[in-house]
Amino acid sequence: MFKVVKRRQLNDNMFWLVIEAPLVARKAKPGQFVILITDEFGERIPLTMAGHDSEAGTIDLIFAAVGRTTMLMSQLQEGDALMDVVGPLGKPTNMDGLKKVCVVGGGTGNALAYPLACGMHDHGVEVDMICGYKSKDLVILEDEFRAGVDNLYMMTDDGTYGEKGFTTDKLKELIESGKEYDEIVAVGPPMMMKFTCKMASDYGIHSIASLTAYMIDGTGMCGGCRCKIGGEDKFVCVDGPEFDGALVDWDDLIKRSNYYKEQEAEDRAHVCRLTGGVRYND
Amino acid sequence: MINLVKEQNPMPEQAPDVRNKNFLEVAEGYTEDMAIREAMRCLKCRKKPCVSGCPVNIKIPDFIAQIAIGEFEEAYQIISEDSSLPAICGRVCPQENQCQGVCTRCAKGEPVAIGRLERFAADWHAAHYGDEEIQPVESNGHKVAVIGAGPAGLACAGDLVNKGYEVTVYEALHKTGGVLVYGIPQFRLPKEIVAAEVAKLEAKGVKFVTDAVVGRAITVDELMKEEGFESVFIGTGAGLPSFMNIPGENLIGVCSANEYLTRINLMKAYLPEYDTPIMHGDRIAVVGGGNVAMDAARCAKRMGASEVYVIYRRSMEELPARAEEVHHAIEEGCIFKLLHNPVQILGDEEGNVRAIECVQMELGEPDASGRRRPIPIEGSEFEVPVDMVIMSIGTKLNTLILDTTDQLEANRKGGIGTDDGAATNRDGIFAGGDAVTGAATVIKAMGAGKVAAASIDEYLG
Numbered sequence: 053m054f055k056v057v058k059r060r061q062l063n064d065n066m067f068w069l070v071i072e073a074p075l076v077a078r079k080a081k082p083g084q085f086v087i088l089i090t091d092e093f094g095e096r097i098p099l100t101m102a103g104h105d106s107e108a109g110t111i112d113l114i115f116a117a118v119g120r121t122t123m124l125m126s127q128l129q130e131g132d133a134l135m136d137v138v139g140p141l142g143k144p145t146n147m148d149g150l151k152k153v154c155v156v157g158g159g160t161g162n163a164l165a166y167p168l169a170c171g172m173h174d175h176g177v178e179v180d181m182i183c184g185y186k187s188k189d190l191v192i193l194e195d196e197f198r199a200g201v202d203n204l205y206m207m208t209d210d211g212t213y214g215e216k217g218f219t220t221d222k223l224k225e226l227i228e229s230g231k232e233y234d235e236i237v238a239v240g241p242p243m244m245m246k247f248t249c250k251m252a253s254d255y256g257i258h259s260i261a262s263l264t265a266y267m268i269d270g271t272g273m274c275g276g277c278r279c280k281i282g283g284e285d286k287f288v289c290v291d292g293p294e295f296d297g298a299l300v301d302w303d304d305l306i307k308r309s310n311y312y313k314e315q316e317a318e319d320r321a322h323v324c325r326l327t328g329g330v331r332y333n334d
Numbered sequence: 335m336i337n338l339v340k341e342q343n344p345m346p347e348q349a350p351d352v353r354n355k356n357f358l359e360v361a362e363g364y365t366e367d368m369a370i371r372e373a374m375r376c377l378k379c380r381k382k383p384c385v386s387g388c389p390v391n392i393k394i395p396d397f398i399a400q401i402a403i404g405e406f407e408e409a410y411q412i413i414s415e416d417s418s419l420p421a422i423c424g425r426v427c428p429q430e431n432q433c434q435g436v437c438t439r440c441a442k443g444e445p446v447a448i449g450r451l452e453r454f455a456a457d458w459h460a461a462h463y464g465d466e467e468i469q470p471v472e473s474n475g476h477k478v479a480v481i482g483a484g485p486a487g488l489a490c491a492g493d494l495v496n497k498g499y500e501v502t503v504y505e506a507l508h509k510t511g512g513v514l515v516y517g518i519p520q521f522r523l524p525k526e527i528v529a530a531e532v533a534k535l536e537a538k539g540v541k542f543v544t545d546a547v548v549g550r551a552i553t554v555d556e557l558m559k560e561e562g563f564e565s566v567f568i569g570t571g572a573g574l575p576s577f578m579n580i581p582g583e584n585l586i587g588v589c590s591a592n593e594y595l596t597r598i599n600l601m602k603a604y605l606p607e608y609d610t611p612i613m614h615g616d617r618i619a620v621v622g623g624g625n626v627a628m629d630a631a632r633c634a635k636r637m638g639a640s641e642v643y644v645i646y647r648r649s650m651e652e653l654p655a656r657a658e659e660v661h662h663a664i665e666e667g668c669i670f671k672l673l674h675n676p677v678q679i680l681g682d683e684e685g686n687v688r689a690i691e692c693v694q695m696e697l698g699e700p701d702a703s704g705r706r707r708p709i710p711i712e713g714s715e716f717e718v719p720v721d722m723v724i725m726s727i728g729t730k731l732n733t734l735i736l737d738t739t740d741q742l743e744a745n746r747k748g749g750i751g752t753d754d755g756a757a758t759n760r761d762g763i764f765a766g767g768d769a770v771t772g773a774a775t776v777i778k779a780m781g782a783g784k785v786a787a788a789s790i791d792e793y794l795g
Contacts, residue, residue: 075551089508095601095610096508120609136508138545268601268610271506271547272732273516274593275575280584285577290734304584307685311586315611 053133054088057110062192066116066160067126068102074109076101076139082171083145083262083294086111087270089136090124096268097121100164100293101140111137114163114192119316141270142293145171145237145260152178154226154233155201156219156248158240159185164262165239166193170200178202180226180233184219184244188212220247227255235260238297242306249297259297263288266311276311280304337374340443345450354635354666357520357604361425366406369454373402375439376446383436384448389781392416394433394448401451410459413452418492419485419780421460421527424453426518427777428625428656460530468537474498476794479563481548481735484512485776486569486767488531489783490790495538497791502563503535504546509600512571514776516600517592519629521636522659525599549734554742554763565762565790568750569783572768573732577725578621582679587613587687591622591630591726598633615722617641619690620668621676622726623648624773628659630724631668642668643718647675647695647708673697675708677715679723689717729773739763747772756786757793764790 058070076086085100097119103112117126128134145168153172157165162183173179179201185191187210197204205222206214215222223236236259238248245261252259265277265288277288280301286292346362347353353360364372376398384394393412400409413420429435429449437445476499480487483505491501509515511528536542548554548570557563575590577583594612597603601610618639620631623646634642644663646653649672653660664670674692682688694714697706731748743759745751749772750765752758758765766782768774 075546079551093608095608136545138506138508138547138551140550141547268593268596269507269516271734272574274596275577275590276593278577278584285579285583287574290574290732307586308584310685312611312613315613 053135054137055133056128056130059128059130062114063190065118065126066114066163066192068112068114069125069128070110070112071134071137072109073111073137073139076137077104077106077109077111080104080106080111080140081144082167084140084142085270085293086113086137086139087141087267088113088121088134088138090121091135094124094135095121096270098141098264098267098270098289100262100264101167102163103167111139112167114166116160138270142289143291145294147172147175147177150177150234152180152231152233153235153237154180154182154223154231155237155239156182156223156244157184158219158238158244159190161240161244161262162193162197165237166196166200168237168239168262169197173201180231181205182207182219182222182226183214184209184240185213186210219244220251223248223251227257233257236297237262242302242309245297246300246302246306249300249302253298260294261297261300262294263292263300263305265289265305265308279308335374336377337371339375342375342444342447342450343368343372345447350662350665350667353521354632357636359524360521360662363457364450364454366404366458369401369406369451370404372447373398373451376402377438379438381438383438384433384446387433387436388416389432389777390416390784392433392452397455398446398448398451401455406455406458407463409451409455413455417452417780418489418784419531419776420452421456422485422514422523422531423777423780424449424451424456425523425527426656426775428775430657432777460527464530468534470537470539471495471498473500473539476500476565477502477563478790478794479504479557479561479566480569481554481566482506482512482569482571482767482769483510483532483542483544484569484571484767484779485514486571486769486779486783486786487512487567488535489780490567490569490766490787491535491540491783493784493787494790495535495540497787499790499794500539502541502543504548504552505542505544506547506570507600508544510542510544516596517626517629519595519599519633521632522629547734549738554735554739558762564794565764567756567783567786567790568735568758568763568765568769569767569779569786570732570735570769571779572729572773574730575725576728576730578676578727580676580678582681582687583725585679585681585687586685587615587722588679589613589722589724591620591626591724592729594630594724595626595633598637604633604637612637613722615639615720617643617720618722618724619643619645619676619718619720620724620726621645622728623653623655624726624728625655625659627726628655628663630726631663632659632666634722634724635666635668639722643671643720644668645671645674645676645690645692647673648705649673649697652705671718673708675710676723680717687721687723689719690723691715691717729768731769731772735769745770754785755789756782757789762793
């Protein structure tokens with residue numbers, strides 16, 4: 053069992069759990085993910101780690117309670133446990149040779165951008181961070197980002213916090229103002245990553261996108277996470293999760309992210325109706 | 335006395351129309367009477383071709399002779415001298431290509447049903463002695479790590495613990511058993527049987543560490559340098575599922591057989607109380623002709639598909655699946671489209687599968703595999719309306735262990751390179767099963783695990 057040692061609610065729907073997982077923590081690096089199972093009846097879901105502490109043997113998971121499993125996880129209290137956590141999986145973020153990058157996070161993607169941006173900063177890379185949210189009540193991790201990167205730019209779609217506009221508006225402004233980035237990293241919903249990477253390409257800047265996909269084992273066995281990268285089939289779990297943003301077939305990825313849409317909608321309704329979020333376990 | 339009836343005693347089975355709607359075991363096993371009658375069909379011939387036909391050389395005529403005189407436990411003990419997993423191999427071995435394929439009785443009639451007798455002996459033992467307490471084996475002080483809790487790893491761990499080694503098995507998934515739990519369905523191999531085998535090993539002293547991906551969480555070199563293992567056996571199995579590289583393979587409704595089977599078997603998506611989502615197709619095409627394809631097709635039927643097509647590019651003669659699986663699949667209503675090859679998968683406006691386009695094939699000259707090469711018949715393309723496609727055309731090797739183990743060498747196929755004794759180029763590191771050979775069978779993996787155990791014993795002894 054993998055014990056919850058700390059729980060923090062970030063906003064209405066976002067949670068931060070610190071989980072005891074020594075085998076994962078000892079080798080974890082920014083950009084890598086875990087697969088977890090809540091209990092005997094749970095599914096296996098991948099989640100990018102938001103951080104880790106090798107000495108304490110813990111990992112950080114930040115998530116929005118949007119699916120059946122994350123809804124169940126949001127109910128866990130300190131002292132409760134997940135049945136299984138396996139990792140670290142996937143390739144770590146490449147930081148070598150980078151001097152200055154801009155990390156662009158969208159919505160819940162900011163939780164995953166957080167370890168990546170701070171990890172790069174700790175590695176000696178100059179990091180500009182653009183955090184985009186729909187509105188003020190969804191803002192997370194502002195203090196953490198401010199402490200961990202060189203420059204932080206807060207954006208909301210409706211202008212209720214920070215500057216009004218999309219992350220791409222700010223990215224464009226920064227590039228136009230003369231900032232020279234070696235790389236732009238996009239972490240967030242596929243549509244936001246698509247436009248961020250496209251903008252990077254338009255300015256001739258290399259881009260990286262951190263992809264999420266359906267997967268079961270996370271070690272290359274199921275092939276559920278396959279996506280088209282430069283016309284070739286790649287597996288997010290073993291070849292990724294980060295890919296060259298210019299090579300990602302975004303339309304294919306967006307289409308495939310709806311694979312289990314119907315079942316998931318049913319599942320969500322089921323969790324709420326039956327249990328108010330907590331599994332009926334008799 | 336020898337039973338001269340030319341046909342095998344049939345094994346009782348659930349009726350096809352009943353079983354294709356449930357996940358209970360299809361074949362129900364011989365009764366004692368049936369087993370004795372079948373055992374008496376063995377001619378006790380002098381050449382014993384069956385023994386050399388068996389990848390682990392089980393003393394087949396000897397155990398059959400014991401069944402014939404009603405000494406069932408003795409029969410089980412004889413099998414156990416050479417096989418670690420008789421209840422499993424009796425169910426899943428391709429006997430027709432191994433022991434039974436060379437049985438002397440094939441000259442006139444059907445071979446002795448060796449697999450069914452093996453299963454009978456193992457099940458009889460489990461029913462009568464399964465609860466016997468197993469004592470831990472006294473340690474010889476040597477530590478060995480086994481990577482992968484599938485058939486190769488379990489067999490290797492079993493032989494090593496019997497010799498007194500302190501064995502720790504690392505498994506990437508959350509359950510032990512490898513392909514026996516994620517791949518082979520419940521109706522062909524009940525998971526309780528696998529769990530019982532693992533429990534036996536645990537009772538003897540084998541430690542299992544699940545949720546541990548060697549190569550990521552810990553490397554082979556760290557196991558040896560930091561964790562104190564003097565030797566490591568790598569039995570990580572076959573790797574990444576192959577796709578055909580035809581248009582439409584990323585449509586919604588296309589998945590690998592590995593994914594489909596893992597969702598059903600490991601994650602129990604067929605039971606309503608489990609969360610794992612699964613796609614329900616009404617007309618499903620399974621592409622491929624191996625055992626995995628048969629498992630996927632038969633699962634698809636049980637998940638409620640009204641039509642299931644098995645699309646295979648050669649003819650029934652070349653179809654590689656075990657004969658019994660093909661027979662069962664046909665009985666259960668799977669439709670075989672032989673000499674057909676998919677050209678593309680077609681989707682609707684939302685990106686869902688709506689049809690698979692196939693071309694008809696004819697057989698030409700034999701190719702490198704010795705089988706006649708399938709050649710497309712020009713202009714014969716046509717569409718089969720389906721809403722799901724399951725790709726079951728084999729796997730590519732996973733390079734994680736090779737990439738993360740210092741100086742470990744690959745073989746020509748890209749698997750882990752070994753000699754006949756399962757030794758790799760690195761001292762103390764051994765490998766076997768699909769990780770070395772590419773996708774093969776449970777019994778071959780088990781055999782390789784046993785060979786490696788003997789080599790490790792020699793290396794450390």
